Amino acid sequence: MKTRKAKWLGLVSAAALLSVPLAACGSSTNGSSPTNAASTKPQVGGTLTIAQKGDALTLDPMLTTDEYSKPVEELLYNSLVKLSSTGKIEPDLAKSWSISANHLVYTFHLRSHVQFHQGGTMTASDVVYSFNRIMSSKLASPWASFFQTVGSVKALNPSTVQVALTRPYSPFLTVVASFLVVMNPTFVSQHKGNLQRVEDGTGPYILKDWVPNQSITLVRNPHYFIKGEPYINKIVFQIVPSSTSRIAALQSGQAQFAEFLDPANYSKLEDMAKAHDINTEKFISSDYHMLGFNTKWGPFKNPKVRLALSYAINRPRILDQVGYGEGAVTGILSGALRRWAIPVSEYPSYKTNVTKAKELLKQAGYPHGFSFNIMAPSSFPVDESDAVEIANELKAVGVSAHVVPTEWGTYISNWDKRSFEAFTGENGDWTDPDLAMYAALHTGGSTNAFQFSNSQVDKLLQQGETDLSFNARHQVYAKLQKLVVQQAPMLYLFASYNMVAMSPSLHGYKYVPGDEYAPLAAAWLGK
Numbered sequence: 077m078k079t080r081k082a083k084w085l086g087l088v089s090a091a092a093l094l095s096v097p098l099a100a101c102g103s104s105t106n107g108s109s110p111t112n113a114a115s116t117k118p119q120v121g122g123t124l125t126i127a128q129k130g131d132a133l134t135l136d137p138m139l140t141t142d143e144y145s146k147p148v149e150e151l152l153y154n155s156l157v158k159l160s161s162t163g164k165i166e167p168d169l170a171k172s173w174s175i176s177a178n179h180l181v182y183t184f185h186l187r188s189h190v191q192f193h194q195g196g197t198m199t200a201s202d203v204v205y206s207f208n209r210i211m212s213s214k215l216a217s218p219w220a221s222f223f224q225t226v227g228s229v230k231a232l233n234p235s236t237v238q239v240a241l242t243r244p245y246s247p248f249l250t251v252v253a254s255f256l257v258v259m260n261p262t263f264v265s266q267h268k269g270n271l272q273r274v275e276d277g278t279g280p281y282i283l284k285d286w287v288p289n290q291s292i293t294l295v296r297n298p299h300y301f302i303k304g305e306p307y308i309n310k311i312v313f314q315i316v317p318s319s320t321s322r323i324a325a326l327q328s329g330q331a332q333f334a335e336f337l338d339p340a341n342y343s344k345l346e347d348m349a350k351a352h353d354i355n356t357e358k359f360i361s362s363d364y365h366m367l368g369f370n371t372k373w374g375p376f377k378n379p380k381v382r383l384a385l386s387y388a389i390n391r392p393r394i395l396d397q398v399g400y401g402e403g404a405v406t407g408i409l410s411g412a413l414r415r416w417a418i419p420v421s422e423y424p425s426y427k428t429n430v431t432k433a434k435e436l437l438k439q440a441g442y443p444h445g446f447s448f449n450i451m452a453p454s455s456f457p458v459d460e461s462d463a464v465e466i467a468n469e470l471k472a473v474g475v476s477a478h479v480v481p482t483e484w485g486t487y488i489s490n491w492d493k494r495s496f497e498a499f500t501g502e503n504g505d506w507t508d509p510d511l512a513m514y515a516a517l518h519t520g521g522s523t524n525a526f527q528f529s530n531s532q533v534d535k536l537l538q539q540g541e542t543d544l545s546f547n548a549r550h551q552v553y554a555k556l557q558k559l560v561v562q563q564a565p566m567l568y569l570f571a572s573y574n575m576v577a578m579s580p581s582l583h584g585y586k587y588v589p590g591d592e593y594a595p596l597a598a599a600w601l602g603k
Contacts (some may be wrong), residue, residue, distance in 0.1 A: 080539040089351070095110075096397050102339050104281075105544060111533065113436075116583060116602045116603070118304065118307050118583075118584060118600045119307060119600050119601075119602060120296075120307050120308075120309075120600070121308075121309050121311065121600075121601065122308055122309060122310075122311060122594065122600075122601035123308070123309060123310040123311070123581070124308045124310070124311045124312070124331055124332050124333060124599075124601060125311075125312045125314050125325075125330065125331045125333070126147070126311065126312065126314065126331065126332075126333045126334065126593075127314055127316040127321075127322040127325045127326065127330075127333070127334040128144060128147065128313045128315055128316065128329035128334070128335075129143075129144070129287050129312065129315075129316065129317055129319075130144040130315065130317065130455060130564060131144055131288060131290075131292075131315050131553075132144045132145040132147075132148050132286075132292060132313075132482060133145050133272075133315065133485070133488070134271070134272045134273075134400040135148065135149060135271055135272060135273060135274065135283070136271035136272060137149045137153055137255075137257045138209060138210045138215060138217045138219065138255075139217060139218070141217070141218055141488065141491075141492070141523075142484070142488055146593075147313065147335075147592070148292055148294070148313060148593075149257075150279075150591060150593040150594040151191075151279055151280055151281040151294055151311065151593060151594065151596065151597065152156075152275045152277040152281060152282070152283060152294070152444045153257035153258070153259075153275070153277035153278065153279050154168050154169045154277065154278045154279055155168050155169065155253055155256050155257055156168055156169050156170040156173075156186075156203065156237075156252050156253075156256065156258070157173070157249055157252055157253045157587060158186050158253050158591075158594070159250070159253050159507060159590075159591065160586065164411075164415035165249050165250070165253060167187075168253075168390055169186060169187055169190060169198065169203075169258055169278065169301075170184040170185060170186055170187070170237075171185055171186065171187045171206050172185045173185065174250075174405055178244070179241075179244040179245075179544065180239060180240060180241045180242075180243070180244065180544075181239070181240050181241070182238070182239045182241075182248065182249075183232075183236065183237070183238050183239075184203070184236070184237045184238075185235060185236055186198070186199075186200060186203070186235045186236065186237065187301055188235060188447065189301070190278050190301045191278065191299045191301075192260045192263070192276050192278055192526050193275065193277055193278070193279075193282045193283075193297065193469040194260065194263055194276040194278070195495070196260060196262070197229045198258060198260075198278055199231070199234040200231035200232070200233065200234055200236055200237045201231050201234075201261075201452060202236045202259065202260060202261060203229070203231070203256055203258055204229045204230065204231050204237065205259065205261040206256060206257065206258045206259050207223070207226065207229040207239070207256065208229065208332045209259065209264070210255065210259075210488040211222060211223045211226060212509065215269070217522070218515070218522045218523050219254075219255040219418050219515070219522065220522050221357050221514065221515045221518070221520075221521050221522040221523075222251045222255055222511065222514070222515060222522075223251065223255075225240060225241045225243055225245040225248070225541070226240075226241060227240045227242040227243050228240045237268040237571045243541075243542060244542055244544060245541050245542070246508075246510070246540075246541060246542075246543065246544055247508040247510045247511060247541070247547065250507055250508045250511065251511065252582060254507065254589070257277065258278060258388045259271075259276070259277070259539075260275075260276045262278075263276035269553060273286060278301070279297065279300075279597075280296070280297050280300045280302070280305055280306040281294035281295065281296060281297055281311055281597070282294060282297050283294075284310075289315055290314075290315055291312055291313060291314050291315060292312070292313040293310065293311075293312050293313075294310065294311045294312075294313075295309065296308065296309050296310070296361060296474070297325060298553060300597075302597070303313055305597050305598055306596070306597040306598070307584075307598075307599065307600035307601075308596070308599065308600060308601060311596065314331065317330070319336065319338055319340075319341050322334045323344060323345065323348075323527060323577075324340060326348070326353075326354050326577055326578075326579070327348060327353055327354075329423075329579065331579075331584060332430075332578060332579035332581065332582055333576075333577070333578045333579070333596070334576075334577050334578075335574065335575070335576050335577075335592055336574075336575045336576075336577060337456075337458065337572070337574060338457055338458055339399050339400040339401075339402035339403070339572055340457070340575065342358070342400070342402055342575055343530060343574065345575060345577050346410070348577075349577075352580065353580075354577050354579060354580065354581075355577070355578050355579075355580055356517065356575055356576065356577045356578075357575070357576045357587050358573045358574070358575045359412070359573060359574050359575075359587065360403065360404065360410065360411055360412050360571060360573055361403070361410060361412060361504065361571050361572055361573060361574045362410050362412035362413060362504045362506055362507070362571070362590060363410065363502045363503065363504035363571060363572075363574075364406045364408070364410050364502065364503060364504050364568055364569065364570065364571045364598055365398075365399070365458065365459065365462050365500070365501075365502055365569040365570055365572065366500070366501065366502070366503055366566045366567060366568050366569055367385075367450070367463070367466055367498060367499070367500050367566060367567040368498060368499050368500075368501065368503075368526055368565070368568065369382055369497075369498050369564070369566060370494060370496055370497055370498065370524055370525075370564040371526050371527050371528045371529075371563060371565055372447070372494075372527045372528060373448075373497050374448070374497070375440070375442055375446050375448070376448075376497070376498070378440045378441075378541070378560075379563050379564060380436045380437075380440040381436070381437065381440045381442060381569075382440055382563070382564035382565070383425055383436055383562065383563075383564050384432075384433040384434075384436035384437045384440070384473065385427075385433070385473075385475065385564070385567060386425040386561070386564050386567050387425050387427075387428065387429045387430070387432045387436065387468065388428070388430060388433040388469060388472065388473045388475070389428065389466055389469045389470070389567065390428045390469060391405045391420075391426060391428075391569055391570060392405055392485065393465075393469075394462065394465050394466070394469075394570065395521075395569070395570040397461075397465055397513065398458055398461040398462050398465055399458065399570055399572050402572055402573050403570045403572035403573055404571055405420050405426065405568060405569070405570050406420065406568055406569070406570055406571040407420055407423060407511060407557050407560075407561055407568050408513065408557055408560055408561070408568055409506075409509055409512055409553075409557060410504060410571035412571065413506070413507075413508075413512070414545050415546075415550075415555070416509045416550065416553055418554050418557050418558070423558065423560060425561060425562070425564070426561075427439065430472050430473055433473045434473050434474070437473060437474070437475075444474055445473060445474025445475040445476065446475060446476070446500055447475075447476040447477075447478065447482050448475075448476075448477055448478070448497045449477075449479075449496070449497045449498065450463040450466070450467065450478065450479050450480060450498045450499065451480050451482050451490060451497075451498070451499040451500075452464075452479050452481055452482060452499070452500045453481075453482060453484055453486060453487045453500075453501060454481040454482060454483060454484075455483070455484045455499075456502075459500045459502065459587065460476075460479070460481055460500070460570070461500055462569060463477075463479040463500040464479055466500070467479055477498075487499075492525075493527050494525055494527060503516065503566075504571075507589075507590060509540065509549075509556075510537070510540055510541055513537060513540075513553075513556060513560070514537050514540075514541065517530075517533055517560060517565065517598070518533070518534055518536065518537050518538075519531075519534050525596065526565040526566060528563070528565035530559075530563055532559060533556065533559060533560060533563065536552055536555055536556045536559070537556065539552050540552040540553055540556065541571055574592075576592055581602055581603060582599055582600075582601060583600055583601070583602050584599040584600055585598075586598070597603070
């Protein structure tokens with residue numbers, strides 16, 4: 077399930093450095109310069125229209141699991157820390173922090189005079205409340221499992237928060253940057269916890285208007301804690317489902333910013349950039365396309381069946397046919413996390429072997445194959461095409477897969493309820509291997525829609541969280557990648573490129589992998 081929920085120098089210790097990822101490799105194609113860097117002095121004013129494929133489902137970041145809510149939320153809320161364009165952990169609402177020698181106690185020193193949008197000054201008690209909310213069983217946040225090591229959170233004074241862990245947890249600061257947002261408890265209480273269409277964040281923009289399935293309008297926060305920011309007066313998320321229409325809006329100037337995930341569009345966009353109509357940035361994604369199994373359903377209870385299907389498919393062909401060759405075959409960690417991802421050549425089941433697949437099916441009790449349904453999100457052409465291509469390839473081993481195109485809201489609901497046999501989708505946007513694996517693969521993990529359980533995987537996941545040295549963690553996650561591919565709770569296909577396209581009039585924008593919209597706070601519109 078694709079979440080795209082990563083919200084990203086203070087005092088950084090060795091433990092903090094362990095959680096700092098390498099930024100995704102990328103390239104830019106611009107009409108005037110190698111990057112979309114500033115060519116004029118920042119100026120306040122103007123309206124930025126973002127052509128977005130779909131509408132947000134919620135404005136509650138602690139419950140968000142969908143593609144279209146996060147871009148809006150990135151501009152409404154802040155965390156204690158964030159990730160920079162180079163992947164370093166930087167101050168956000170916390171101006172600095174320190175970590176105890178035993179790596180169990182984190183002390184955050186907050187900025188002063190940070191205002192909530194609806195009024196009131198943020199204090200340490202609001203941070204404590206926000207930790208408790210995301211960890212509460214009543215809220216049932218899909219990100220709660222990332223905070224299992226938090227033993228206590230205390231306000232030492234109005235500007236200081238102390239978090240005590242029950243054990244060392246290497247990715248803790250990355251987890252905070254990725255999933256925690258600071259909320260106003262009074263506002264949440266007034267709305268009885270329902271933040272689906274309201275917000276009271278501390279971010280650079282404030283919600284002004286939301287017309288469902290049409291547009292979401294944000295206006296500049298005049299009291300934002302970063303001096304001078306934001307520069308753009310108004311940001312409008314205009315819902316434009318058609319990729320062709322979004323490209324046309326960029327070309328005509330009706331929109332100044334859009335993200336594209338479908339490689340079918342890249343050639344046209346790159347031609348526009350060469351003609352100086354737009355600027356583009358293209359990055360290998362930390363997301364990957366995949367086929368996920370419900371390991372509690374029928375044949376998929378048997379890992380031999382799942383492994384058989386891994387041998388049956390041809391990943392390079394899927395990349396070429398569906399991804400236009402714009403990407404790379406991947407395991408659970410894409411090449412964007414290049415310090416961690418092992419070569420796919422180390423996965424035996426990545427070499428298509430129909431004979432081996434049939435033998436495994438026979439051993440599992442399915443010598444004549446079986447039938448199953450693949451839930452595919454109809455609003456994501458690549459994911460639906462993945463399902464169609466996989467279904468065609470599985471015919472060679474006697475397995476009949478029926479593709480079920482599914483509306484996005486229903487898809488999300490079925491995923492949450494584990495009401496599927498198999499599904500295609502994207503997963504990722506992770507900046508640390510623990511974030512990529514633990515919640516999705518640990519027994520009972522909060523995003524473990526596969527209902528997968530393996531004691532050896534659980535043990536290695538826990539070890540990877542506790543080890544503090546990079547070398548020790550690297551060895552653990554190398555073992556995990558091989559073991560998980562062998563167990564095959566999902567079939568990892570390929571990581572594609574993400575492309576951000578923008579008007580040449582947009583200055584000062586700096587791409588942050590997995591957090592593409594937050595940098596708009598530092599951007600401005602010029603000539």
